[in-house]
Structures are given as C-alpha cells and as structure tokens.
Amino acid sequence: MHTFLSDLDAAGELQHVTAPTSPYLEVARVIAAHDGQPLLFENLPGYPGWRMAAGYVARREHFARALGCAVPDLLRRMAEALEHPQAPPVVNTAPCQEVVEPGVDLTRLPIPRYHPLDGGPYVTAGVAIIRDPDLGRNLSFHRLLLRDAQHFTARIVEGRGTDTAWRKLPEGLPVAVCIGLPPHILLAAAMSPPQGVDESACAQALSPTPLVRARTVPLAVFAEAEIVLEGILTHDLDIEGPFPDLTGTMDGVRQQPVFRVTAITHRRDPIFHALLPAGLEHKNLMGMPREPTIFAEVNKVTRCTGVVITPGGCSWLHAVVQIDKQGADDGGRAIAAAFRGHGSLKHVVVVDTDVDLYDPADVEWAIATRFQAGRDLLLFPDCPGSSLDPSAQQVPGQKTCSDKVGLDATIPWGEPREGYLRVKY
Ligand SMILES: Cc1cc2nc3c(=O)[nH]c(=O)nc-3n(C[C@H](O)[C@H](O)[C@H](O)COP(=O)(O)O)c2cc1C
Incomplete structure (x- = not known):
C-alpha cells in the first residue's frame, strides 16, 4: 500500500489532506464527498504518527495500475488467478512487524466512526486470515466494531469460511486481521474460490505476496501490511451494528462473536485504511x-466478451454482459447463464460488442434502440436472491426470495444490422 500510494502520488493522483481531520465522523464525510479520489489524511488529531488512506481502490483503473494491465484485462487476470493459484513465500522479517506494541490498546488506533447511527468505531478494510482445521487457510473481510481496548465484535456471515472454521473450534479460532494492504491482496481476499483454495495463493498469482509468521497466533500474515491485529475469535457474543450495508441502507443489530486481540504490530510509519461503507471501494471489492x-x-452458452457489475446496482445486484452473438437465442441464454454465475444478481442487460459496457449511457442507448419488452424481456419470479436487497422477500431462517429480470438489448438475429448501427462522426 505504501508503494502503491507513492505511485499514485508520483502520477499526481493522490490528494493530500493536511487540514486536521478527526476519525470521528469527519474523515467519512470527506471520503464521501470525494468518492473515487485517492486521499491521504496526514493530520489526525489525537493520533500522532498515524496517517489514513482512502479511495486507493475506488476505481477499476487503480486495480489495473496495481496489476500492470488495462481495465478490460482485469477480468482475465482474475480468472487466471482463480485457475492457477500459487503458494506465497514466507519471509523472516517484515515491515508489518517493525513495531510490536508492548501491550494491546486498540484505542490508540485511529479507527473511524463513519456515521452517527453506527454502533461505534469500525474497522472496515480488515482482511481476516484464518486456518480451517480441514480446509486450510482462508481470507475474508470482516467489519469489526470496537468494543473496548482489547476487543471487537466481528460481523461473521453465517455459512462462509470463517464461520465454518469458528464452529469447529470450541476454544476459539486464531485470527490475524491485516489492515492497509496492496490492491491485489484486497482483490484476492474478496474472491470466493472453490472450498479449500487459499485466496492468498490467488493473491500471489496476481503479484508477489510475501507472508511472515504472526507473533502470538499460529498463522502467517501479509508481510507488507500496514497493521496486523492478532487474536482469537471467541465464542462470547456481543452486539454488532447498526452499520451501513453495501446498498447504502442501514444493517441492523445482531449478536456476533467477540474478537479478543492478543497483539498489535505495525509499520514504523503506519497508514490506516478507511474504507467507506457503500462507497466505491466497497462496491469494487x-x-x-x-x-x-x-x-x-x-x-459456456455463447461467446462472452465482457462483464461489468455496475455501481448503480450496488455492485452486487446489476450486471451488463457483452456477447459476440452467434445465434438467435444467445441473448436469452446469456441472461440465464449470468444468473447462474452470480446467485445474488437481480437484473442483467445483455449487449453487443459495439456497446461500451462501462458507459451507463451507452448501455441505456442499446436498451432504447434494440430492446422490445414483449420479445426481449425475461422474467424469473420467486428465485433465491440477495439478502442485501431491502425489496426482496426476507423471512428469518429462509433463503431470500426475489424476482429477476434480464433484458436482451442485442440486435435481433436475422434483421438487417444497418438500421441498428450508430453513425460515426
Ligand atoms: C469490503 C468488504 C466487506 C465485507 N464485510 C464482511 C463482513 O463484515 N462480514 C462477512 O462475513 N463478510 C464480509 N464480506 C464478504 C466476505 O469477504 C466474503 O463473504 C468472503 O469472501 C467469503 O469468502 P469465503 O466463503 O471464502 O469465506 C465483505 C466483503 C468486502 C469486499
């Protein structure tokens, strides 16, 4: 992250915030007002020696810069990393352990409070490393609500990697939370490879990802991290929430596991990553x-040339799929396949290769000029849907139920294409 921020700075893309900015509500308002812009807060009153970064993975261009590729190539790079993970190396000394705090006092960290209605200050960009006794290492993001100087309450979504491992260990699950990571590790941590595939090996396939042994837990952590919180995810439960969800609506209060921190290590000049909930960084990841x-x-059903999950659809519920149409039914087949590819998807638009899938106005143009609802709209009622969608049917203990719609905005097969092509000036 240090190196990446320096690169952004050299390119004139990092905005330095030198005015005193409090992690208590102020930082969040500045990030929200400049969403998409990498920021470095250099003056955090009450936290001498600390700086805070935000927005450095808010745009696809940031990932492309980090991986040394063009934006459309990101899809291929992610697919390759998922297909060919590589074991990361373990080193003996690391920047993330330049300072080992003599005791655990979490109140010394500049943990932001994002919104007045939040349950408290939250760590939002922490990547939790765990080891499942049967499946091995797993990475996940887990938001952490500061409870007191040694404890957080962690939001652990049921049925996923961390939850499954935690349930296997009655004595508690060793966890290391890394904060302040380079873009490629953040991206890999957000991936869901098949069970048993280690996301840090996906990270290594994207870019070098050295690990170093943690001090108080039997885990290896990211050597380049800015901050590492080592500890145990206990079986004590406490209140977690409220906190904004990806959708920008408020998530409620639950009883969640308490994370007892046993060691804090960090760089000599640490930079805390503040990820705004429902902001562009959250959406991208x-x-x-x-x-x-x-x-x-x-x-599997036609020739796909691009996919974008769009920020207007909370970067979770809406996608645009671009195809090189090979036959009359390809649009409809692509719609059904897209829903299989991402179970939480609610609306999908399929376009031809002459439409810029990154440009919402161009996608809308394709809908306006190529789509007829009676012919090209596919409705799938009562499907398993996303629990993040406030409009979906949510019954406690049951899978969320949602209607899904696909729009085939490709040129109808067999019709003369000329009438559909945009004039070029
Ligand atoms: C920015 C961000 C924040 C997230 N916050 C949480 C969270 O608080 N709790 C959680 O269980 N999952 C959270 N997730 C989703 C997990 O990282 C995701 O479920 C994980 O990749 C699942 O992988 P697994 O099935 O290998 O455990 C978040 C994801 C991102 C990108």
Whole structure:
C-alpha cells in the first residue's frame, strides 16, 4: 500500500489532506464527498504518527495500475488467478512487524466512526486470515466494531469460511486481521474460490505476496501490511451494528462473536485504511470478483466478451454482459447463464460488442434502440436472491426470495444490422 500510494502520488493522483481531520465522523464525510479520489489524511488529531488512506481502490483503473494491465484485462487476470493459484513465500522479517506494541490498546488506533447511527468505531478494510482445521487457510473481510481496548465484535456471515472454521473450534479460532494492504491482496481476499483454495495463493498469482509468521497466533500474515491485529475469535457474543450495508441502507443489530486481540504490530510509519461503507471501494471489492464467475458461465452458452457489475446496482445486484452473438437465442441464454454465475444478481442487460459496457449511457442507448419488452424481456419470479436487497422477500431462517429480470438489448438475429448501427462522426 505504501508503494502503491507513492505511485499514485508520483502520477499526481493522490490528494493530500493536511487540514486536521478527526476519525470521528469527519474523515467519512470527506471520503464521501470525494468518492473515487485517492486521499491521504496526514493530520489526525489525537493520533500522532498515524496517517489514513482512502479511495486507493475506488476505481477499476487503480486495480489495473496495481496489476500492470488495462481495465478490460482485469477480468482475465482474475480468472487466471482463480485457475492457477500459487503458494506465497514466507519471509523472516517484515515491515508489518517493525513495531510490536508492548501491550494491546486498540484505542490508540485511529479507527473511524463513519456515521452517527453506527454502533461505534469500525474497522472496515480488515482482511481476516484464518486456518480451517480441514480446509486450510482462508481470507475474508470482516467489519469489526470496537468494543473496548482489547476487543471487537466481528460481523461473521453465517455459512462462509470463517464461520465454518469458528464452529469447529470450541476454544476459539486464531485470527490475524491485516489492515492497509496492496490492491491485489484486497482483490484476492474478496474472491470466493472453490472450498479449500487459499485466496492468498490467488493473491500471489496476481503479484508477489510475501507472508511472515504472526507473533502470538499460529498463522502467517501479509508481510507488507500496514497493521496486523492478532487474536482469537471467541465464542462470547456481543452486539454488532447498526452499520451501513453495501446498498447504502442501514444493517441492523445482531449478536456476533467477540474478537479478543492478543497483539498489535505495525509499520514504523503506519497508514490506516478507511474504507467507506457503500462507497466505491466497497462496491469494487464486492462486485469485481463476481465478474469472472459470470464470464465463465456465459462463455459456456455463447461467446462472452465482457462483464461489468455496475455501481448503480450496488455492485452486487446489476450486471451488463457483452456477447459476440452467434445465434438467435444467445441473448436469452446469456441472461440465464449470468444468473447462474452470480446467485445474488437481480437484473442483467445483455449487449453487443459495439456497446461500451462501462458507459451507463451507452448501455441505456442499446436498451432504447434494440430492446422490445414483449420479445426481449425475461422474467424469473420467486428465485433465491440477495439478502442485501431491502425489496426482496426476507423471512428469518429462509433463503431470500426475489424476482429477476434480464433484458436482451442485442440486435435481433436475422434483421438487417444497418438500421441498428450508430453513425460515426
Ligand atoms: C469490503 C468488504 C466487506 C465485507 N464485510 C464482511 C463482513 O463484515 N462480514 C462477512 O462475513 N463478510 C464480509 N464480506 C464478504 C466476505 O469477504 C466474503 O463473504 C468472503 O469472501 C467469503 O469468502 P469465503 O466463503 O471464502 O469465506 C465483505 C466483503 C468486502 C469486499
């Protein structure tokens, strides 16, 4: 992250915030007002020696810069990393352990409070490393609500990697939370490879990802991290929430596991990553890793040339799929395949290769000029849907139920194409 921020700075893309800015509500308002812009807060009153970064993975261009590729190539790079993970090396000394705090006092960290209605200050960009006794290492994001100087309450979604491992260990699950990571590790941590595949090996396949042994837990952590919180995810429960969800609506209060921190290590000049909930960084990290899974499914039924999960659809519920149409039914087949590729998808638009899938106005143009609802709209009622969608039918203990719609905005097969092509000036 240090190196990446320096690169952005050299390119004139990093905005330095030198005015005193409090992690208590102020930082969040500045990030929200400049969403998409990488920021470095250099003056955090009450936290001498600390700086805070935000927005450095808010745009696809940031990932492309980090991986040394063009934006449309990100899809292929993610797919390759999922297909060919590589074991990361373990080193003996690391920047993330330049300072080992003599005791655990979490109140010394500049943990932001994002919104007045939040349950408290939250760590939002922490990547939790765990080891499942049967499946091995797993990475996931887990938001952490500060409870007191040694404890957080962690939001652990049921049925996923961390939850499954935690349930196997009655004495508690060793966890290391890394904060302040380079873009490629954030991206890999947000991926959901098949069970048993280690996301840090996906990270290594994207870019070098050295690990170093943690100090108080039997885990290896990211050597380049800015901050590492080592500890145990206990079986004590406490209140977690409220906190804004990806959708920008408020998530409620639950009883969640308490994370007892046993060691804090960090760089000599640490930079805390403040990820705004429902901001563009959150959206990118949620949506982008689903694009290769949609791409793979659509490619089974026709030639797929691109997939974008769009920020207007909370980077989770809406996608645009671009195909090189090979036959009359390809649009409809691509719609059904896209829903198979990402179970939470609610609305999908399929376009031809002459439509810029990154440009919402161009996609809308395709709908306006190529789509007829009676012919091209596919409705799938009562499907399993996303629990993040406030309009879906949510019954506690049951899978969320949602209607799904696909719009085939490709040129109808067999009609003369000339009437559909845009004039070029
Ligand atoms: C920015 C961000 C924040 C997230 N916050 C949480 C969270 O608080 N709790 C959670 O269980 N999952 C959260 N997730 C989703 C997990 O990272 C995701 O479920 C994980 O990749 C699942 O992988 P697994 O099945 O290998 O555990 C978040 C994802 C992102 C990108």
